[in-house]
Amino acid sequence: MSSASEFIRVDVNMTTCVGIARCGGCVRVCPVSIFQKNGDAPAVVEKNLDECILCELCIQTCKPEAITIRKLYEA
């Protein structure tokens, strides 16, 4: 069984993300731990993706707009 969600996909654009040391907002605000620290980069925790409640706190906190959330069931 794949650990990725069939319903939600969360991506971080590592080119525009400014890193954990300068920001780390996504790791801080997500209520269900979709993001974790991986060195200075945020990593998406695939096994938690089905817990995403689409609150968009991560998107709101991410000033460089590096986070995208796709609802795969609407694709």
Ligand code: SF4
């Ligand atoms: S909120 Fe955006 S810029 Fe900040 S660490 Fe997360 S992805 Fe990077």
Ligand code: SF4
């Ligand atoms: S939308 Fe909310 S629950 Fe989903 S990854 Fe972003 S902060 Fe976490």
